[in-house]
Amino acid sequence: MQQYLTQFSHILLFEHIPQADLLRSLNCLNAQVIHFEKGNIILHQGEPARFIGIILDGSVNIISSDISGNHTLVTHLQHGNLFAETFACAELDSIPASVIAAEDSVIMLLEYKRVITGCRNGCMAHSLLVTNLMRSIARKNLRLSQKLSILSRRSTRSKLIAYLSTEKQKSGTSRFMIPYDRQELADFLCVERSAMSAELSKMKKEGIISFRKNEFELLAVHQDDGCAPPSV
Amino acid sequence: MQQYLTQFSHILLFEHIPQADLLRSLNCLNAQVIHFEKGNIILHQGEPARFIGIILDGSVNIISSDISGNHTLVTHLQHGNLFAETFACAELDSIPASVIAAEDSVIMLLEYKRVITGCRNGCMAHSLLVTNLMRSIARKNLRLSQKLSILSRRSTRSKLIAYLSTEKQKSGTSRFMIPYDRQELADFLCVERSAMSAELSKMKKEGIISFRKNEFELLAVHQDDGCAPPSV
DNA sequence: TCCGCTTTGTTGGAAAACCAACGTATTTAT
DNA sequence: ATAAATACGTTGGTTTTCCAACAAAGCGGA
Numbered sequence: 001m002q003q004y005l006t007q008f009s010h011i012l013l014f015e016h017i018p019q020a021d022l023l024r025s026l027n028c029l030n031a032q033v034i035h036f037e038k039g040n041i042i043l044h045q046g047e048p049a050r051f052i053g054i055i056l057d058g059s060v061n062i063i064s065s066d067i068s069g070n071h072t073l074v075t076h077l078q079h080g081n082l083f084a085e086t087f088a089c090a091e092l093d094s095i096p097a098s099v100i101a102a103e104d105s106v107i108m109l110l111e112y113k114r115v116i117t118g119c120r121n122g123c124m125a126h127s128l129l130v131t132n133l134m135r136s137i138a139r140k141n142l143r144l145s146q147k148l149s150i151l152s153r154r155s156t157r158s159k160l161i162a163y164l165s166t167e168k169q170k171s172g173t174s175r176f177m178i179p180y181d182r183q184e185l186a187d188f189l190c191v192e193r194s195a196m197s198a199e200l201s202k203m204k205k206e207g208i209i210s211f212r213k214n215e216f217e218l219l220a221v222h223q224d225d226g227c228a229p230p231s232v
Numbered sequence: 233m234q235q236y237l238t239q240f241s242h243i244l245l246f247e248h249i250p251q252a253d254l255l256r257s258l259n260c261l262n263a264q265v266i267h268f269e270k271g272n273i274i275l276h277q278g279e280p281a282r283f284i285g286i287i288l289d290g291s292v293n294i295i296s297s298d299i300s301g302n303h304t305l306v307t308h309l310q311h312g313n314l315f316a317e318t319f320a321c322a323e324l325d326s327i328p329a330s331v332i333a334a335e336d337s338v339i340m341l342l343e344y345k346r347v348i349t350g351c352r353n354g355c356m357a358h359s360l361l362v363t364n365l366m367r368s369i370a371r372k373n374l375r376l377s378q379k380l381s382i383l384s385r386r387s388t389r390s391k392l393i394a395y396l397s398t399e400k401q402k403s404g405t406s407r408f409m410i411p412y413d414r415q416e417l418a419d420f421l422c423v424e425r426s427a428m429s430a431e432l433s434k435m436k437k438e439g440i441i442s443f444r445k446n447e448f449e450l451l452a453v454h455q456d457d458g459c460a461p462p463s464v
Numbered sequence: 465t466c467c468g469c470t471t472t473g474t475t476g477g478a479a480a481a482c483c484a485a486c487g488t489a490t491t492t493a494t
Numbered sequence: 495a496t497a498a499a500t501a502c503g504t505t506g507g508t509t510t511t512c513c514a515a516c517a518a519a520g521c522g523g524a
């Protein structure tokens with residue numbers, strides 16, 4: 001376990017936990033560190049959600065298969081990230097996807113039941129772990145909601161405005177950089193790149209926005225043509 | 233506090249917690265029960281996220297205001313629901329929306345810090361509360377992800393197929409009822425009602441689905457034309 | 465500098481979604 | 495039972511998006 005101490009410092013789940021406490025706590029949680037070769041299955045779709053996974057090294061793919069046998073890559077996660085934590089915390093009888101090592105990887109598995117059951121040693125680290133876990137899930141929740149509010153717009157233009165507004169708000173300044181190139185932005189907004197590019201030009205011509213490369217400026221905001229509030 | 237015992241039984245956050253324990257625990261958490269008149273502000277946008285709210289009676293609106301002063305109704309929540317739990321668990325410095333009583337309401341506020349700090353009495357209820365909270369957030373997370381995977385489809389048809397597939401999977405049977413009328417379904421999918429209706433007819437004619445009122449049957453599933461995996 | 469490669473913007477035709485308006489069926493109220 | 499209201503399907507014209515193909519601009523290496 002000692003040998004992974006350097007990795008631990010990059011893992012948000014372990015934030016604010018002193019190393020000594022962390023080691024004691026992981027021991028108390030009976031954390032397992034396992035090496036998986038590329039292509040090996042870490043968690044099988046359909047099994048009960050027991051574990052929270054932490055990628056200490058390597059990366060994994062989350063793959064969901066439907067009844068007809070179609071596989072879809074849900075996402076790819078790099079080292080430092082958690083996986084299946086949502087499934088475990090939701091206490092699902094059956095996880096809706098498999099987790100597969102995308103390359104040779106080192107994975108730590110924590111048993112959810114142990115995480116949430118306060119340990120008799122009353123270790124502080126344990127309770128911090130739960131708080132960190134909760135924060136991580138809650139923040140993911142906020143990101144999902146935000147993206148949802150963008151994708152619920154009907155037109156390319158209003159998706160762009162919704163996205164740029166949130167970026168502007170995040171940055172605090174009127175001019176800001178976005179972390180995507182045009183293709184990535186189009187993918188993020190789920191629209192077609194060239195159509196989006198055309199729309200951007202049109203908006204620039206109309207004086208709504210200005211941009212150069214990845215630096216944008218949102219000049220005027222408008223009445224929204226959004227759809228009904230997300231009733232999830 | 234006693235007087236609200238009947239309401240408590242409908243609140244998922246309190247699931248599996250015996251009443252006696254619950255009362256003791258709420259006391260130990262210093263839970264406040266407050267009456268708000270219609271229109272009064274329960275939580276102000278911009279304030280630090282300290283509280284988890286529980287609607288014991290009445291209902292609330294979540295309203296977000298942007299810099300230009302546009303207000304948008306994010307959602308409406310009925311009694312029995314939680315609110316602001318995501319903000320609190322995400323430990324935001326500043327909550328991104330206000331919570332306003334939509335009618336005369338009875339609200340319970342729990343201080344997040346107290347909830348996550350194990351109490352010295354070591355009460356079992358306390359730890360159950362945390363588990364329940366976590367489960368609730370994680371499940372919301374799953375719902376959001378699922379909706380996101382539907383809205384990231386580009387065409388009305390593939391949104392319909394994505395939605396009907398998940399409903400089919402949920403129900404377990406090939407024929408299933410959906411909880412929306414046509415207008416609500418269109419709103420949920422963020423498409424136009426009449427266009428959706430037309431698409432449904434077309435799909436029926438092609439033999440992909442059949443339906444009568446709210447009872448649907450998904451006959452064949454197809455290659456997906458989905459977009460890139462959600463990189464949230 | 466020149467050449468190739470990638471990214472971004474532009475354009476035109478095809479397809480899809482939007483929108484309003486209307487006809488029909490079903491439900492609710494009187 | 496009748497009338498009114500609501501929900502659903504259909505249609506035609508308009509707008510937007512998609513798609514493929516190409517042009518222009520930016521970038522890196524030889």
